[in-house]
Amino acid sequence: MDGHLLSWVLFTPLIGMAVLLLIPAERKNLIRLWANIAALAGFLVSLPLVFRFDKDASGFQFVEKADWIPALGVKYMIGIDGISLLLVMLTTVIGCIAILSSWNAIQDRVKEYYAMFLLQQTGIIGVFVSLDFFLFFVFWEVVLVPMYFIIGVWGGPRKLYAAIKFFIYTLAGGALMLLGILTLYFEHFKQFGYYTFEISELMKLNLSPVMEQWVFWAFFIGFAIKVPMFPFHTWLPDAHVEAPTAGSVVLASVLLKMGTYGFIRFSLPLLPKASVNAAIVQVLVALSLIGIIYGALVSLMQQDWKKLVAYSSVSHLGFCTLGIFALNPNGLAGSVIQQINHGISTGMLFLVVGIAYERRHTRDFKEFGGLGHVMPVYAIVAAIAMLSSAGLPLLNGFIGEFTILQGAFEANRAWAAIAVTGIIFGAAYLLWMYQRTMLGQITNPKNLRLPDLSFRELATFLPLIAWAIWIGVYPQPHFAVLEKPVAQIVERVRPDYFQKPVQQAEAPRAAEVAR
């Protein structure tokens, strides 16, 4: 399995799903147990990636390459760099947690549920490891179907509307993105005489600025819908609110990152001229800033606990895209770290909401209050989740937001200033949320006898809390794996970026020599 480690990581959930399909549907507990084993196996298989990853090497690691459809020049080519490493690990961790958290929540059609979940895991990992654009697109679309079912079958009252809205939005974006991909593919044929979807080959293209911009917008629609960026975000509250808890966790923690990952992996390196185009950067930054403020303001107004968390995602993802289009190492590295942070903290917040919902079957803030008195462990866990999301120092959120703001400040001070207000609003809605649910006296008699976290529920939080504190206290390992890939992207987009400081450093020395 040595040479094919990444393939094992990719297909372990799928193998798990295949075995799961053989278990009779009546044996629900066996199915649950097996799904958990498969998810855990998926995580354990991915662990060696962390230990064997060489943070000093440039380019992709664990690369596997084989012909898939030679007639089209399509290859099965996978590999990871630091950015994908973090996202793959996030996916496998969150996958385990989401599957563990569904043990009691899902009682109906258990087999189909876990089958869809495992299939989805393979799809998401595939997106993050593909180095062939065709392969990437296949995984990108494969993810949609299981998520449609997870929302549409096991979701809340408006599940069907939410599921199809999610599906159509992403699919429409995907179809336009496909046109962009095909344009690059064909241009490559025109310039080099052979067809390929390989990312590294497509990077050699020399496109006219106009064409780059068109392709950029095609990609933009695909990725921006997925992130989601401001005018395309309307599917997100519906999907998040209606999805079952585990669905929301995976949706927020991992699925949204497919969009930001797309920007970092494809838009910037493949279309460097368009990516630094002032007009395009301004539009994207403006949309990010609007997303930050708008998401925060809408969160402030929510009466529904889950909707609040959903809209907070719009705000937090705004930071991620802002970081990307600051187009400097701090912004990009901060963006990736913030993507992981958002996965950790929003995942926890959705779990927190889910636990309250499982006990009370409501998410209305008016129904809660003073939960800290009856569920002390729960309140502590919720506090950590809330504070990590709000960006308290020594927890993960702070590191990501701080680095992004550094990057934004370097690019344009006004951007940083506007984004900071988003953090303030963020603290406001999160603290208010906590106050309305956990603090104060118990006003609703139904809340008097709620059981505290079970061991299983606590187990879903512990890995995330540990990771949150790790990033908060000692983020260096994370930044270390990002350093090389981020530098490469910045180098690619702004070839002069790293030269300037060198020239400045040389100038005084020359002056010394002259003296």
Next chain:
Amino acid sequence: MSYYTAQDHFVLVPAIMLALFGCAVFLFDFLIFPSPKQRKYLLFFLVLGLVFAGAGLWQQQSFLMSHGIPEITAFRGTLTVDSFALFFNWIFLAASFIVAIVSYRYLETENEHHGEYYGLILLANCGMFFLATGTDLITLFVGLELMALCFYIMVGFLRGDKRSNEAALKYLLLGAFSSGFLVYGFSVMYGLSGSTRLREVAISLATRGLWDPLVFLALATTAVGLLFKVSAVPFHMWAPDAYEGAPTPITAYLSVASKAASFAFLVRIFLGPLAASREIWEPLLSAVALATLTVGNLAALSQTNVKRLLAYSSISHAGFILLGLIAGNVTGITGVAVYMLVYTFMNLGAFIVLVALRRKNIIGDDMDDISGLMRKSPAHAVLMLIFLCSLAGIPPTAGFLGKYYIFLALVETQHYVLAVAAAVYTAVAVYYYFRIVRSMFVSETTDKLPVASSFGLRLALGVTGVMTLLIGIYPEPFLRLAQSTTSLVR
């Protein structure tokens, strides 16, 4: 000069086999196997006929490949066997086989099991052979009418059913009307060139200049006739009614084989005699394709009958295939071939699931009839999901490859507006395909009766399901085959 050479015979073998076995089935029906229980022998003869025709095709295919020649002509240019013709003929045979084996049980349920049904399938297939192989106006027209006449009968095969009768009548009247247009266009072509051979017609039409009104007349009338056959908007009116009323296996046959044959015909005419007037027909066809996509997709949104929904969806697929012809380059024509191939299996599969839902006293083609299928029969539901995903063009199913080629062809030929419109409509299509999915997986079932099952149904579902996934996951051999069909592009 001999009238019937060995080469002529070699080319004609598949058609002879189809016609011979077709007529044999008619005769055996009342001479040798008159009892209703013996109809399975007729089905056996049909399969045998297809096998013999397939053997003939196989010989032609290996002859072409071993000699490395692009085509074999027969009857002094009346018939041409090239990779294009062979590719489509394989599709016809596969479709005929699958439709025939699922019909047995269906016709029993309908109480309309008559032997001539199998003969008609073979004769229709024979007509399709001439549509794909013919390179002469008369041959093509005779092939078309042979196919269409068989279909008029088969669409109205449920004699006791009002919908079926209505469908047959509408199809017959409109079909005859459109054939009139077509043959008028052919007569103008003949008048202009003095020949019925496509090659000679092409040469003389090309010399007459782009804006010759007579050429335009030939183009317009021929196009009307052809677009009717592929059910392109605004000549699609017959399709939803005919599809809904016809026996479901025949709906499948009509939407797949008849459409494939008509597209083979259409591509031959547009890239043959009409190739020189491309500047005129390209904008016209673009408008038709856009209208077809629009009407097909938007009308499908509100359908409550699954059969009718699939009828509109098949109209929108015709729009997609037309886009490949509009692009008209090598990728575009490969796209037409690939699309037709994947469409055959995925669309047949979707209709076969509906065939399985037809049970005693349950018509089975309403949205309510398919609801809760996941609880009743998970295998059917999952297969239907695969077919619908493929129809919607979601990878890694076969349907994605069809869309992929069409998009690529449009991008290559810089038809960006058409490409964006087509991309947007793929998202629209998801809505109605997933209404069926929603019904199957989320809604509760309305009846307790198990779905129909027979060896033929299981085999057909197996073949279509496997092919839909196989072409999606390992498309290499199929794409190589399709890429060989592009000798038509000049």
